Amino acid sequence: MxxxxxxxxxxxxxxxxxxxxxxxxxxxxxxxxxxxxxxxxxxxxxxxxxxxxxxxxxxxxxxxxxxxxxxxxxxxxxxxxxxxxxxxxxxxxxxxLEAMAYGVLTAGEFEPQEGMLLCPMIDARRMEVYTALFDTAGNRVRETAADIIDGHSFSSYLENHKILFFGDGAEKCKTTLGSNPNALFLDDFAxxxxxxxxxxxxxxxxGQFEDVAYFEPYYLKDFIAGKKAL
Missing domain, CATH: 3.30.420.40 (ATPase, nucleotide binding domain)
Structure with missing residues (x-):
């Protein structure tokens, strides 16, 4: 136990x-x-x-x-x-992002369709998101990346698959990708x-454990501190 x-x-x-x-x-x-x-x-x-x-x-x-x-x-x-x-x-x-995909698959609130891909998105400010693609078995289809979203984003995948976008970065995709019938959005995901x-x-x-002394978060991008308002 x-x-x-x-x-x-x-x-x-x-x-x-x-x-x-x-x-x-x-x-x-x-x-x-x-x-x-x-x-x-x-x-x-x-x-x-x-x-x-x-x-x-x-x-x-x-x-x-x-x-x-x-x-x-x-x-x-x-x-x-x-x-x-x-x-x-x-x-x-x-x-x-992997945890987010498993969250959708195990929550029981959404029934994935055959051939569908899952696209968890985390807001990285402006039109950029941290994202990856998974199939409905939880297998990674596209590696984690920081992407700037435009009208061509995920075009090669959307040609042949329905994609479920979710997470706090998905909202910014609706204006650019929402007209594609294969682009679906799961609202209110947290x-x-x-x-x-x-x-x-x-x-x-x-037994897949981390070295506690040396483990660091996966930032993907370097931290840039903002200027304080005067």
Whole structure:
């Protein structure tokens, strides 16, 4: 029996979940900007207390590793690594876009069509998104990339496949790709720590753990600090 604490902070969603044997037993989350540092440890304490667990009873910590918000990723990964160091527990990293794809496939709220591709998107500002493509079995079809969306984006895939776009970066695609009958959009999708459950269990059972001392988030792009307004 494996009990895994799961952390998702790659977007505006701050989410933590507790899973046991690949089943979510409890979770807490909020979708709001700049609140991750304020609530994440509180949410973890509340989850464990609700299940009458202490920290030492956890078997592993899983974290959404990016790409995504620089600040959000730093908070989530730092929290996960701190717990792993303090508790001497293994660290499991789940690529954020892959977790999003599994979230859609396992939520039961959407029935994928044969031959459909899944396109999770994370807002990277302006018309740029972090994205990848997956088939309905969760297999990666296109590698993760930072793409600038225009009228030609995904054209070779849209010729032969329906593509479901979702995530906080998908909204900006509607004006450029929304007229294509093969482009479908899933509204109101929010990243959640519950989406890590399938991959976290697989990696735990396979012993696929990260080196806690050297692990860093998958930023994909260098961080560029904005200027403060005077």
């Amino acid at each position: 494996s009990t895994i604490l799961q952390i998702e902070t790659a977007t505006t969603s701050c989410s933590v979940a507790l899973s046991r044997n690949a089943e979510v037993v409890n979770f807490k989350q909020i979708n709001a900007r700049n609140i991750h540092a304020e609530v994440i440890t509180l949410y973890i304490d509340e989850l464990l207390a609700a299940q009458n667990l202490n920290y030492n009873e956890l078997d592993a910590i899983a974290v959404s590793s990016g790409p995504g918000s620089y600040t959000g990723l730093r908070i989530g990964v730092s929290t996960a690594k701190g717990l792993c160091f303090a508790l001497d527990k293994p660290l499991i990293a789940i690529e954020t 990243n959640s720590a519950t989406h890590l459950t399938v991959m976290a269990a697989k990696k735990f059972n396979a």
